Every structure is written in structure tokens, then in C-alpha cells.
Amino acid sequence: MDELLLGIDMGTSSSKGALTTPDGEIVASTTRSHAMSLPRPGWAEVDxxxxxxxxxxxxARELVGRGGSRIAGVCVSGVGPCLxxxxxxxxxxxxxxxxxIDSRATAEIEELTHRFGADEVVRRCGKALSSQAVGPKLLWARRHEPEVWERASRWYGSSSxxxxxxxxxxxxxxxxxxxxxPLYDIRARDWNREWAAEIVGELPLPxxxxxxxxxxxxxxxAAAETGLAEGTPVSAGTVDAWAEAFSAGVRRPxxxxxxxxxxxxxxxQLSEPRVDSTLWTTSGVEPDTYTLAxxxxxxxxxxGWLQDIVGGVxxxxLVGEAQQIPAGSEGLVMLPYFAGERTPHFDARARGVVAGLSLRHTRGHLFxxxxxxxxxxxxxILELxxxxxxxPAQLIAVGGGTQSRLWTQIVSDVCGRTQVLPRETIGASYGDALLAGIGAGLLEPGTDWSTIDRTVTPDESVREVYxxxxxxxxxxxPATREHVHRLARLQEQRAPS
Structure with a gap:
């Protein structure tokens, strides 16, 4: 058997590994489930x-044991950005x-936005500061956990x-x-060292x-712990969503x-950086590329939460019951802001709202x-x-949720957009393996393993309802914002310290 490539992705609820040949054939894959910790409202952590x-x-140990050949390259992605x-x-x-989803650094977001200027932050960083940004989380840790901060000498993302x-x-x-x-300058493609120094202090930048x-x-x-051969090349890796996009062939503007x-x-994928305060402009996976996210x-x-509260049905x-409900859930509308909201509101205190409930609605309606x-x-978000x-010339749907044909169909129906689904749905770990192969020199930089499996088209008969x-x-x-903000503050006041 020829040399193999190993990609590993650490997602929100599980970690997945894919062992592939250099032509993209999956030799073996595996998954480990895990959970994040929610110690306080607005906090989300992982050990x-x-x-x-x-x-x-x-x-790594499982897939190395199943591969039967030398692994020529490794690449890891993970949830992000994290601290x-x-x-x-x-x-x-x-x-x-x-x-x-961790929104603890609200005060630091406001402070840094005021200190550096909202317009200047967007211009230099490609986006407004929000709970998605790492800089405010760094400042929060430095300010609220000084003993922890003193023990730290480096900081990482999940994959790094x-x-x-x-x-x-x-x-x-x-x-x-x-x-x-606001530590990175999107156009210079380098650290914004002046601003970074104010936030990280003596901590070095990677x-x-x-x-x-x-x-x-x-x-x-590491070889002794993982079973990988000492000296195996390791690529830098990245955030899981972008590794997944890479795996699906999202490579062209x-x-x-x-x-x-x-x-x-x-x-x-963008042809050049375009800045919008309600979206995130980032560097791309490949050199000299940009994305809008x-x-x-x-x-x-x-x-998953709904499944839990109805007793683990x-x-x-649940999908089958929801499929029997007509479009529009018979007058039920849900705001899915159960952990605040990122795009487009960037509101850490947003909360879920279910409007129109009646005694005749069932769990199928809720689902x-x-x-x-x-x-x-x-x-x-698509309109933004x-x-x-x-x-977008092509909307490519990926992720574990695409296995629910009902979910993807509802999205196409609501949005009036056609979606294409790749044949391989293993996700970010597949993109990691591709990056590992490119990094190890086994593959040309332009190599693309993706092929389209099926297409989801909108049902025009439900367009008016939606x-x-x-x-x-x-x-x-906007009609409920002030009410849920008061409730969110009440939740925060009663949270364990």
C-alpha cells in the first residue's frame, strides 16, 4: 500500500479522523464524541x-493501527477561533x-472597540469585534484571572x-x-503588533x-503517545469550518x-478583501487568498436540546414527525438564539423565542x-x-446536518436557493488530509478531491408561506430584544460564580 495521509478535526461535539490515500480514497475513519462545558451563562469551555x-x-492510535502503511503527513483542524x-x-x-458561543468578554469588546475605534478595527481587521474575536478573550483572562495569566507563557488556538x-x-x-x-492586520497579512502589545503584554506572538x-x-x-512515527511532517492546520470548505472544493471566487x-x-471565497461590519473577512486557507464568513x-x-427535553426520543x-407537519409549522416561528447570536446581530444577550404556541402544537411542530x-x-445571512x-455562484452544503434531507430541503425552500452536496461528507478531517498531502509534497497545491453527489432544489409551492x-x-x-435582554441579565445574576 502506498503512503497515507492523516487528517484529524476537533469539532464542537466530536473529533473525527480520516486516513486517506493521496488520491482521496478514504482507507479508514473514526469518531470520538465529547462535550463542551457550560459553567456559567455565556461561557463555553473545553478541557x-x-x-x-x-x-x-x-x-491517531486507532488509525495508525488500521493503516498498514507509513503516514506521510498529518494535519489537524479544530473549532475556532478559541483561546x-x-x-x-x-x-x-x-x-x-x-x-x-462564549460571550464572557462583552465588556472587553466594548472597551477595545472604543479604544481603537470601530471603523479602524473594521478597516484593519476585516470585521467588527464580537464574541467571535480572540483579542477580547485574552484581555478578559488577563484582567479576571491574573493568577492564571501569570502561569501562561504561550497562547494557542485549538489546532495550533x-x-x-x-x-x-x-x-x-x-x-x-x-x-x-484586533491582533492581526488583514491586508498586511501579519500581526498588528502595536495593538497586540496592549492586549497580550509580555506573552509572545506565535x-x-x-x-x-x-x-x-x-x-x-508525541510519537510515543500517538503511535505516529517520529519525524512525520505536520502541517499548520486551521479552523474546522475552513478545512471543511477546503474539503468541499470551495476554492474559487x-x-x-x-x-x-x-x-x-x-x-x-473572495477574489480580493471586502470589508463589511456585519460579516467576517479573513485570510484564506491557501496563500494570498481571502474569505468572507x-x-x-x-x-x-x-x-439536540429539543431531543433532550422531549425525553431522548x-x-x-423526531425528523419523521416534523416531516408530517406542513410548511410554516402551522403558525409557529422560532428565533434560534438560545446561545445568543452571532451574525447578523452580534448580540450575546439574545435568547430563544417561540412565537405562536398553542395547545394543539406538538413536539413535531417544535422540531x-x-x-x-x-x-x-x-x-x-445569505442576503447579507x-x-x-x-x-454566490455555487452554494455547497456540508456537515453532519446534511444527512437530514428535511433540514437541507427546508433551507432551500426558505431561501429559494439550490444547494449541491459533495459525495464525501466526512468533513473537515478530509480537508485536513488533503492539506497534509499538499504540505508533504505528495499533491500539487491545486489538487481538489471533491465531487458532487446530489442537488437540493427549492419547492416553489411553499415559497409564499415562507x-x-x-x-x-x-x-x-427587534420587538422582543429589550425583554430578552432583561431576562438574560436575570440569568446572569443567578448564575453560579
């Missing part, structure tokens, strides 16, 4: 040592603070933490760095690399990925209304992306 490194060790404060040997000093454990190198990929606002670039080799210690996962996330705060996590049964609420949020750049309910959806947030 990076036990969960992320533990998963990588387990996944992992560590000692000099990449040992975490506190749980990792997660991406935009694993890369450090594998290689000993202190490196961050450009794409992740471009989400560490070296920058492109996602597929080889940044080190597996050390003897006009391509747009919609990722159905714990959250809904969008990555569109957006993301909701909840989606698959919302349907099998997911397939369908959740899918429809997520679809309405998707439509709102249309306004900020050219209308257009009407979409108008209601758009009106609900």
Missing part, C-alpha cells in the same frame, strides 16, 4: 488536555475558551495547540490569526504559517459553503419550527453576503 489532546491520541492559555511546553493552565503538542513548535496559521482580532505549510515534525514524545453542524457557518450561534445544538423519529428558524437565519459581494413567515421572523428580534 483541552483531556478532550482535544486525548481525542487526538485515541484517533488556549498554556505553559511553555503547551500544557494548558485553564480550560480552553471557545469561539463565538495540537500542532504544538505534536511538534513542539509555536506556530499559528494565518486564517486563525486573522480571527484573533510565528505565522499557511494552513498546508509544514511547520514541524512529530517529536519522540464565488464558491460559498454552508456548513450544517452544531452551528450553521458560511465561508465564501458568517455564522449563527446555534443550529444542530438546538435540535430517537432523532429519526420543524426549529429547522425553519435556522433556515430563516440562514436566509438573512449577497449585498457584501457578488451573489416569505410571509420570514417577514415575521425579521420583526420578532
Amino acid at each position: 483541552a488536555e483531556q478532550v482535544w489532546w486525548g481525542d487526538v491520541v485515541d484517533v 488556549v492559555l498554556c505553559t511553555g511546553d503547551a500544557r494548558p493552565v485553564r480550560p480552553a475558551i471557545l469561539y463565538g 495547540f495540537i500542532t504544538a503538542r505534536l511538534t513542539g513548535e509555536y506556530v499559528l496559521d494565518h486564517l486563525t490569526a486573522s480571527q484573533c482580532d 510565528e505565522l504559517a499557511w494552513s498546508g505549510e509544514i511547520v514541524g515534525k512529530v517529536t519522540r514524545r 464565488g464558491d460559498l459553503m454552508i456548513m450544517y453542524g452544531s452551528t450553521v457557518f458560511f465561508v465564501g 458568517a455564522g449563527m450561534a446555534t443550529s444542530g445544538s438546538l435540535t 430517537p432523532f429519526e423519529q 420543524r419550527a426549529a429547522y425553519e428558524g435556522i433556515a430563516f437565519g440562514t436566509r438573512e 453576503l449577497d449585498d457584501a459581494s457578488e451573489r 416569505d410571509d413567515l420570514y417577514a415575521t421572523y425579521r420583526e420578532l428580534y
Whole structure:
């Protein structure tokens, strides 16, 4: 058997590994489920040592044992942007603070926006500061946990933490760095060192690399833990959503990925940087590229919550019940802001709203209304992306949620858009394997493994119903904002310290 490539992705609810040949054939794959911690309202954390490194060790050991050939390259992606404060040997000093679903740094966002100027932040960083940004999380940790801060000598994202454990190198990929606002200058493609110094103080900034670039080799210690051969090349890696977009062939300007996962996330390829305060402009996975991104705060996590509160009814049964409900859920509209909202509101105190409930509504109605609420949020974001750049030429749907044909159909119906689904749906780990192959020199940089499997087209017969309910959806947030903000403050006051 020829040399193989190993990609590992650490998602919100699981870690996945894919072992592939250089032509993209999947030799073996595996998954490890895990959970994030929600210790207080607005907080979302992960034990990076036990969960992320533990998963990588387990996944690598299993796939190395199943491969039967030498692994020529490794690449890891993970949820992000996150903050992992560590000692000099990449040992975490506190749980990792997660991406935009962790909204603890609200005061720091406001302070840094005021200090540097909202317009200047958008101009230099490509986006406004929000709960998605790492800079305010760094300042929060420095301010609120000084003892922890004193113990830290380096800081990482989720994937760069694993890369450090594998290689000993202190490196961050450009794409992740471009989400560490306001530390990175999007046009200079380098650290904004003046602003960074005010936030990180004496903590050094990591070296920058492109996602597929080889940044080190597996050390003897990492080899003993993971089963990987000492000296195996390791690429820089990146954020999971962009690795997934890479796996799906989102490589050309006009391509747009919609990722159905714990959250809904969008990555569109740009021909040049375009700045919009309601969206995120980032560096791309490949050198000298840019993307325009957006993301909701909840989606698959919302349907999982519904499954829990109805007593763990099998997911397939709930989908079947929802499928029997007519479009529009018989007058039920849900705002899916159960963990605040990112795009387009950037409101950490937004909360879920279910409008129109009656005694005749069932759990099937609620489940369908959740899918429809997520679809309405998707439509709102797609309209923003249309306004900020050219209308996407191709909408590529990926992620575990695409296995629910009902969900993808509702999104096409609500949005009036056709979606194409790739044949391989394993996700970001597949993109990681491709990046590993490019980095190791086994593949040309332009290699694309993606092929289209099926197409989802909108049902025009339900367009009028959804257009009407979409108008209601758009009106609900401003109409209820002040009320849910008061409730959110009450939740925060009663949260455990």
C-alpha cells in the first residue's frame, strides 16, 4: 500500500479522523464524541488536555493501527477561533475558551472597540469585534484571572495547540490569526503588533504559517503517545469550518459553503478583501487568498436540546414527525438564539423565542419550527453576503446536518436557493488530509478531491408561506430584544460564580 495521509478535526461535539490515500480514497475513519462545558451563562469551555489532546491520541492510535502503511503527513483542524492559555511546553493552565458561543468578554469588546475605534478595527481587521474575536478573550483572562495569566507563557488556538503538542513548535496559521482580532492586520497579512502589545503584554506572538505549510515534525514524545512515527511532517492546520470548505472544493471566487453542524457557518471565497461590519473577512486557507464568513450561534445544538427535553426520543423519529407537519409549522416561528447570536446581530444577550404556541402544537411542530428558524437565519445571512459581494455562484452544503434531507430541503425552500452536496461528507478531517498531502509534497497545491453527489432544489409551492413567515421572523428580534435582554441579565445574576 502506498503512503497515507492523516487528517484529524476537533469539532464542537466530536473529533473525527480520516486516513486517506493521496488520491482521496478514504482507507479508514473514526469518531470520538465529547462535550463542551457550560459553567456559567455565556461561557463555553473545553478541557483541552483531556478532550482535544486525548481525542487526538485515541484517533491517531486507532488509525495508525488500521493503516498498514507509513503516514506521510498529518494535519489537524479544530473549532475556532478559541483561546488556549498554556505553559511553555503547551500544557494548558485553564480550560480552553471557545469561539463565538462564549460571550464572557462583552465588556472587553466594548472597551477595545472604543479604544481603537470601530471603523479602524473594521478597516484593519476585516470585521467588527464580537464574541467571535480572540483579542477580547485574552484581555478578559488577563484582567479576571491574573493568577492564571501569570502561569501562561504561550497562547494557542485549538489546532495550533495540537500542532504544538505534536511538534513542539509555536506556530499559528494565518486564517486563525486573522480571527484573533484586533491582533492581526488583514491586508498586511501579519500581526498588528502595536495593538497586540496592549492586549497580550509580555506573552509572545506565535510565528505565522499557511494552513498546508509544514511547520514541524512529530517529536519522540508525541510519537510515543500517538503511535505516529517520529519525524512525520505536520502541517499548520486551521479552523474546522475552513478545512471543511477546503474539503468541499470551495476554492474559487464565488464558491460559498454552508456548513450544517452544531452551528450553521458560511465561508465564501473572495477574489480580493471586502470589508463589511456585519460579516467576517479573513485570510484564506491557501496563500494570498481571502474569505468572507458568517455564522449563527446555534443550529444542530438546538435540535439536540429539543431531543433532550422531549425525553431522548430517537432523532429519526423526531425528523419523521416534523416531516408530517406542513410548511410554516402551522403558525409557529422560532428565533434560534438560545446561545445568543452571532451574525447578523452580534448580540450575546439574545435568547430563544417561540412565537405562536398553542395547545394543539406538538413536539413535531417544535422540531420543524426549529429547522425553519435556522433556515430563516440562514436566509438573512445569505442576503447579507449577497449585498457584501457578488451573489454566490455555487452554494455547497456540508456537515453532519446534511444527512437530514428535511433540514437541507427546508433551507432551500426558505431561501429559494439550490444547494449541491459533495459525495464525501466526512468533513473537515478530509480537508485536513488533503492539506497534509499538499504540505508533504505528495499533491500539487491545486489538487481538489471533491465531487458532487446530489442537488437540493427549492419547492416553489411553499415559497409564499415562507416569505410571509420570514417577514415575521425579521420583526420578532427587534420587538422582543429589550425583554430578552432583561431576562438574560436575570440569568446572569443567578448564575453560579
